[in-house]
Amino acid sequence: MIERFNSSVESNKNNAFEMPIFEIKDVLQDPEIENVIQSMRRDVFKSLGIDDAKSDMVMDQCLKFAKNYDDINEYEQAAHNILESEGVVDAIPEKLIERAEIIHEQIKKYLKDGLVLDFGCGDARLAQLIAKDGNEVQLADVYENPNVAKTGLPFELLEQGKDIPFEDNKFDNTLLLTVFHHSDDPIQLMKETKRVTKPGGRVIVIESVYDVDGKELSEDERKKSEEYLALSPEQQRRVNIFFDHFYNRVIHNSDDPSKKVNVPFNFNTPEEWKKLFDEQDLKQEEVVHLGPDQPTVPEYHTLHVLNVEK
Known part of the structure; x- marks a missing residue:
């Protein structure tokens, strides 16, 4: 459920919402942020079977590279090698x-009967579960994960920055699950999402x-996340930047530029996402605060259930 692109994290740039993109080493200059990152990553490593003592050692080594790199790719590769050697x-x-x-x-429970587009399907394991429920599923992503071929589900290879290659009003449901913040142009992607989804169809979004x-x-x-929740909004955004990069570009590091995950860090607030959806006639029927629900990616997630109005 991720987009891939052959770019590195760049400093002195703004994201699609005109918020500054910070280098990872700059994120870590705030001691409050580093303390929260250290606390949250213990749960991440614990979920992967790494005890606290080894976790502390591994993360200290990773952060040493994160604070002192000249080239972000050097940090990504060095930290990945450490994690790989420790079984992470x-x-x-x-x-x-x-x-x-x-x-x-x-x-x-939010899926309507009919055809489902899993846009940014990743390894397609979720799509397999949806198909078992009786829905017809179309897969689409900019990179074909090796597991996709094993599913037997139709797959469309997408091109970065191009329109979605499906006709208007085709799908009863469109899924964009942790996809928008990986897109260079989330607004254009919303427009394309609306175009390929039927009137009265459903768009289901999960966002960090x-x-x-x-x-x-x-x-x-709430208690599990109290340290993160106590941060200012901007500090929370920077923690998201760190973990989004750590998961997608360090843990999932690749030597192949075409398989590197796009990380433009286009995060937003729940309220701003609703405003943007409304502007595209994607009417939010429900929002669910999932919190940090994914053990290996400790970002705060919200689920947005949208109805397509045309």
Whole structure:
């Protein structure tokens, strides 16, 4: 469920929402942010079977590179090598199955009968679960994950920055699950999403957000995230930048530029996402605060259920 692009993280740039993009080493200059990152990553590593003692050692080594690189690619490769040597990388595939199961439970009640477009399908494990429920599923992504061929589901290879290659009003449901913040042009992608989805059809979005206080979460969920929730909105955004980069460009590091994950860090607040959806006649029927629901990617997620009005 990720977009890939042959670029590196660049400094002195703004994202699609005119928010500054910070180098990872600059994010870590804030000691409050670093403390929260250290706390949150312990849960990440624990979910991957790494105990706290080894986790501390591994992350200290990774952060040493993160704070002192000249070229971001050097940090990405060096930190990836550390994680690979400690078994972190090998533990990820099993967690991707768990991730698909979590998301399936979150979205299945919102799916309408009919054809589903899984835009940014990744390894297509979620699509397999949806297909088992009886829906016809079309896969699409800018990179064909090796697992896609095993699913037997139709797949369309996309081109970065191009229109979605499907006719108007084709799909009853369109899924964009942690996709918008990886797109260089989220607004254009919203327009294309509306175009290929039927009138009255459903668009289901999961996004990584910031400027949240967790009041919508249960007491237990809120307590798990209290350090993150206590940060300012801008600090939360920078923590998201760190973990989005760490998961997509460090853990999933690739020597092949075409397989590097696009990380323009186009995060937004839940309220701003709703405003943008409304402007494209994607009417938000419901928003669900999922919180940091994915053990290996500790970003705060919201689920947006949208109705297409044409």
